Amino acid sequence: MKILVTGKNGQLGRYIQKIVNADTKIGNNQSPNEYIFVSREDLDLSSESSISHYFNNNDKFDIIINCAAYTQVDKAEQKSELANQINHLAVKQLANIANNQQAKLIHISTDYVFDGESNKPYLETDTPNPINAYSRTKHAGEKALQALMPINALIIRTSWVYSEYGNNFVKTMLKLGKERDELSVVNDQMGSPTYAADLADAILEIIKHKKFKDVAQTTQIYNYSNEGEISWHEFAKEIFKIEKIECEVNPVTSQQYPTPAKRPRNTLMNKDKIVKVFNIKISNWKSSLNTCMTLLKKQQ
Ligand SMILES: NC(=O)c1ccc[n+]([C@@H]2O[C@H](COP(=O)([O-])OP(=O)(O)OC[C@H]3O[C@@H](n4cnc5c(N)ncnc54)[C@H](OP(=O)(O)O)[C@@H]3O)[C@@H](O)[C@H]2O)c1
Numbered sequence: 001m002k003i004l005v006t007g008k009n010g011q012l013g014r015y016i017q018k019i020v021n022a023d024t025k026i027g028n029n030q031s032p033n034e035y036i037f038v039s040r041e042d043l044d045l046s047s048e049s050s051i052s053h054y055f056n057n058n059d060k061f062d063i064i065i066n067c068a069a070y071t072q073v074d075k076a077e078q079k080s081e082l083a084n085q086i087n088h089l090a091v092k093q094l095a096n097i098a099n100n101q102q103a104k105l106i107h108i109s110t111d112y113v114f115d116g117e118s119n120k121p122y123l124e125t126d127t128p129n130p131i132n133a134y135s136r137t138k139h140a141g142e143k144a145l146q147a148l149m150p151i152n153a154l155i156i157r158t159s160w161v162y163s164e165y166g167n168n169f170v171k172t173m174l175k176l177g178k179e180r181d182e183l184s185v186v187n188d189q190m191g192s193p194t195y196a197a198d199l200a201d202a203i204l205e206i207i208k209h210k211k212f213k214d215v216a217q218t219t220q221i222y223n224y225s226n227e228g229e230i231s232w233h234e235f236a237k238e239i240f241k242i243e244k245i246e247c248e249v250n251p252v253t254s255q256q257y258p259t260p261a262k263r264p265r266n267t268l269m270n271k272d273k274i275v276k277v278f279n280i281k282i283s284n285w286k287s288s289l290n291t292c293m294t295l296l297k298k299q300q
Pocket residue numbers: 007008009010011012013039040041043044045046047066067068069070071086108109110111112138158159160161162166
């Protein structure tokens with residue numbers, strides 16, 4: 001199978017590459033899959049003509065994994081048109097292309113499609129109600145994909161993604177914690193962190209699964225994050241504990257720490273569906289955080 005992965009320099013895209021390359025190196029990649037990783041230089045999702053040009057000039061694909069997105073939540077408030085092009089209109093175009101090529105499409109979405117007002121973990125069937133520009137564009141992307149592809153697509157909603165790569169909360173906290181004696185971090189937004197390595201593993205497991213390979217499967221949404229429910233405040237405290245950083249973490253409310261984009265209060269997601277359907281094993285957030293931080297240390 002020929003598999004296209006967008007967002008090759010993003011956290012998730014880089015981890016899919018890392019796992020595929022490692023498997024090939026140790027001879028574990030028995031499958032005849034050929035992966036093609038593309039960056040925005042190869043395939044610019046902000047340009048309709050760039051997308052058409054790319055697919056008109058390449059052989060058809062069997063699977064498209066869309067890891068690329070406009071992910072700057074606060075900036076999206078100002079750049080909502082660009083975010084909409086990348087997170088919504090480009091997804092619509094990819095869905096049309098996938099249909100024409102009879103390819104399956106795996107698309108990544110976000111817990112932020114929910115307003116966070118529920119007191120229970122969100123199910124895939126709960127009604128989204130996005131409360132900021134980024135989330136509205138991601139939700140519009142989901143809806144466009146579902147409308148165009150009643151079969152052969154899969155949407156994975158994830159949350160609080162971090163890794164050794166790119167910019168993320170873990171790396172920001174490590175930097176700030178070493179520079180300052182105290183920090184204020186919100187303690188009224190609850191959710192689950194997701195180590196990009198674990199999500200990449202899950203996606204590659206899904207591709208191998210018989211259920212995914214079945215022809216004409218109905219399009220489904222799946223939730224995926226690591227296990228556990230925490231606030232950003234607890235997340236920061238654990239990062240400092242592992243790294244033995246002596247920086248006081250003061251809990252503050254979202255009201256005390258205003259950001260351009262409003263964040264949902266509770267976006268914990270129920271992961272039973274992905275576990276049951278694809279037999280995915282999900283690690284606890286603390287063990288995955290430890291793994292990531294060990295690797296970050298090795299990079300220093
Ligand atoms: N990060 C999170 O906390 C989080 C939470 C929930 C859901 N998600 C979703 O998870 C998925 C993966 O996120 P991530 O954390 O891996 O994101 P990321 O690290 O920000 O990577 C996003 C990728 O998209 C690429 N991209 C941006 N604009 C593009 C364009 N115009 N054309 C082509 N590529 C473009 C970026 O390219 P460059 O490297 O060139 O900038 C980057 O490689 C996304 O769908 C995101 O919405 C993320």
